[in-house]
Amino acid sequence: MSELTLDVQRASDCPGQPSDEQIGTWAGAALRGRRDTAELSVRIVDEAESRELNHRYRGKDKPTNVLSFPADLPKDLDLPLLGDLVICAAVVAREADQQRKAIDAHWAHMVVHGTLHLLGYDHVEDAEAEVMERLETELLAGLGIEDPYRPAETRE
Numbered sequence: 001m002s003e004l005t006l007d008v009q010r011a012s013d014c015p016g017q018p019s020d021e022q023i024g025t026w027a028g029a030a031l032r033g034r035r036d037t038a039e040l041s042v043r044i045v046d047e048a049e050s051r052e053l054n055h056r057y058r059g060k061d062k063p064t065n066v067l068s069f070p071a072d073l074p075k076d077l078d079l080p081l082l083g084d085l086v087i088c089a090a091v092v093a094r095e096a097d098q099q100r101k102a103i104d105a106h107w108a109h110m111v112v113h114g115t116l117h118l119l120g121y122d123h124v125e126d127a128e129a130e131v132m133e134r135l136e137t138e139l140l141a142g143l144g145i146e147d148p149y150r151p152a153e154t155r156e
Helices: 020-031 047-058 089-098 103-118 126-142
Strands: 003-010 037-045 066-070 081-088
Touching (some): 003 020, 020 037, 020 126, 037 047, 047 066, 047 081, 081 103, 089 103
Parallel strands (some): 003 037, 037 081
Antiparallel strands (some): 066 081
């Protein structure tokens, strides 16, 4: 069992946001067996803040669903800091609707996805993407959430 210290900051009033407990459950699922202790900050933002951060750090001038900022600590510093996730509530809500997903299921996917990034997983190369997507699908299934990569047209 992983020990997670979670700080949730809410800078958006967009409806449909999960509780702190839900966020902790989802992040904890991604951490389980991969990290014993972790400190994680999750900031829920509006589209303007997401767009600004996405532009500044990724060179993309649009809001995005989740940004991951791993803690950049010297290797000899033994602290449990994992990093920060910035999740845009409006983008998550819009994507859930477009992809015909339950809002909580899409939030869970974004938290798991972002947490895996903080743990070093990536999806730039096809082989990496396959590993990360398979892991996300397994973790979400363990939480009772269907495959997030199933095509929208096959959803009810």
